[in-house]
Amino acid sequence: MKVEEKKHFPPKAILSRLALNESGFVFDPVTGKSFTINETGMALLGLMRQKDNLKDILKAVVADYQVDAREAERDILEFSAHIWKIVR
Amino acid sequence: MAARKLTVAITGMNANPPNPGPGVAVARCLRQAADRVGRIIGLGYDALEPGFYLPQYTDASYLIPFPSNGEDALLKRLSDIQQTEAIDVLIPCLDAELLGVIRIANALKKIGIATLLPTEEQLKMRNKDRLSEWAKMGRLKTPETIAVTRADFFYHCHQKEWHYPMVVKGLFYEAAIAHTPDQASEIFQRISARWGLPILVQRFVVGEEINLTAIGDGKGGMLGPVMMKKRATTNEGKAWAGVTIKDDHFTRAASAIFKKLRWTGSLELEIMRDQQGTYQLIEINPRFPSWVYLASGVGRNLPLALVELAMGQKPPRFSKISPGVMFVRHVEDQIVPIKAFESMIIKGFHS
Numbered sequence: 529m530k531v532e533e534k535k536h537f538p539p540k541a542i543l544s545r546l547a548l549n550e551s552g553f554v555f556d557p558v559t560g561k562s563f564t565i566n567e568t569g570m571a572l573l574g575l576m577r578q579k580d581n582l583k584d585i586l587k588a589v590v591a592d593y594q595v596d597a598r599e600a601e602r603d604i605l606e607f608s609a610h611i612w613k614i615v616r
Numbered sequence: 617m618a619a620r621k622l623t624v625a626i627t628g629m630n631a632n633p634p635n636p637g638p639g640v641a642v643a644r645c646l647r648q649a650a651d652r653v654g655r656i657i658g659l660g661y662d663a664l665e666p667g668f669y670l671p672q673y674t675d676a677s678y679l680i681p682f683p684s685n686g687e688d689a690l691l692k693r694l695s696d697i698q699q700t701e702a703i704d705v706l707i708p709c710l711d712a713e714l715l716g717v718i719r720i721a722n723a724l725k726k727i728g729i730a731t732l733l734p735t736e737e738q739l740k741m742r743n744k745d746r747l748s749e750w751a752k753m754g755r756l757k758t759p760e761t762i763a764v765t766r767a768d769f770f771y772h773c774h775q776k777e778w779h780y781p782m783v784v785k786g787l788f789y790e791a792a793i794a795h796t797p798d799q800a801s802e803i804f805q806r807i808s809a810r811w812g813l814p815i816l817v818q819r820f821v822v823g824e825e826i827n828l829t830a831i832g833d834g835k836g837g838m839l840g841p842v843m844m845k846k847r848a849t850t851n852e853g854k855a856w857a858g859v860t861i862k863d864d865h866f867t868r869a870a871s872a873i874f875k876k877l878r879w880t881g882s883l884e885l886e887i888m889r890d891q892q893g894t895y896q897l898i899e900i901n902p903r904f905p906s907w908v909y910l911a912s913g914v915g916r917n918l919p920l921a922l923v924e925l926a927m928g929q930k931p932p933r934f935s936k937i938s939p940g941v942m943f944v945r946h947v948e949d950q951i952v953p954i955k956a957f958e959s960m961i962i963k964g965f966h967s
């Protein structure tokens with residue numbers, strides 16, 4: 529992962545500890561924080577856990593959702609920054 | 617042959633908002649172990665302590681003398697109660713009574729009442745002015761704290777770079793958050809009238825509060841730690857809802873403290889994880905917290921473990937902790953026959 533991406537993406541260890549259920553309810557067992565995400569957020573969180581860098585996440589999102597790459601990149605970074613802010 | 621069921625006496629039946637005593641929660645945990653604990657005796661200081669009138673948790677209740685009456689008065693009262701109740705284990709649940717109970721622990725043992733308590737020296741170690749020593753043991757920080765002897769400090773404190781809100785604490789017991797000079801002065805007067813001077817003033821830490829309770833085995837071991845993050849609080853910052861979490865950093869720090877102190881008995885550590893992610897130790901309580909029923913809720917019945925240890929049994933094997941188990945506190949009205957209240961007032965007990 530590039531230095532710039534690290535600013536936005538929570539570490540893998542943090543992402544993988546999050547308990548996520550089918551309704552989009554997310555619980556962090558270390559901080560005790562919980563939040564909800566929608567279906568797209570669930571898919572993105574899943575990709576962030578699996579993939580190692582923004583490029584791979586973006587590729588998967590563009591392929592699955594047929595969206596503009598630039599717009600998708602902005603949404604991904606915004607989403608991950610939001611998650612990072614919560615679980616930090 | 618089935619083992620004899622134990623009789624356990626518990627103080628802190630004052631389950632009053634906004635800061636309920638832990639006794640009812642401890643009794644509730646022991647009720648979960650009906651095969652081990654038979655009678656539960658509630659002890660307290662005021663005839664209107666709610667725990668006296670909850671037959672689902674207490675089988676009999678007795679008034680006992682205030683700690684200010686001294687250890688001899690407490691020992692005499694407990695000896696009298698012992699004639700009727702044959703108590704096996706006593707669990708004191710309030711800070712202010714601990715010193716007295718520690719001092720009569722040997723005498724209680726002679727009349728058949730076991731306890732699991734820290735030494736007098738260990739108890740003095742938890743005085744609030746020694747918080748930083750505890751923090752060092754666990755490699756934690758503590759908010760800056762100063763001793764204050766005059767209430768006018770609160771009207772000029774900004775000149776010394778002390779700004780509101782701040783935490784105003786008694787040297788031994790009680791603490792409250794003050795948002796204004798008048799509020800701070802009122803808390804100063806209230807606490808100093810009860811517990812004397814100096815009063816401690818602690819910087820208010822913005823962050824998330826995490827509490828841990830466990831039992832010290834007296835040999836440096838920390839048994840059955842349960843960690844809770846507050847999810848809802850009262851105006852005074854007391855937990856009204858919480859969730860179990862698993863924070864390894866805090867567990868290691870707590871374990872180091874237990875090891876260093878060789879603490880015996882129940883203990884609660886309170887920390888704030890500030891906005892920089894620093895762990896600041898803010899409070900130590902030498903007893904179970906009022907949220908201890910959550911421990912039973914995650915399969916770690918700490919009050920039962922304490923009873924067993926006090927009876928000289930081996931420490932139990934605790935199940936693995938489950939993060940994500942919540943509690944939400946509530947208040948309900950208990951219907952009480954006037955005869956029960958009358959008996960507490962006239963005779964000092966009811967059953």
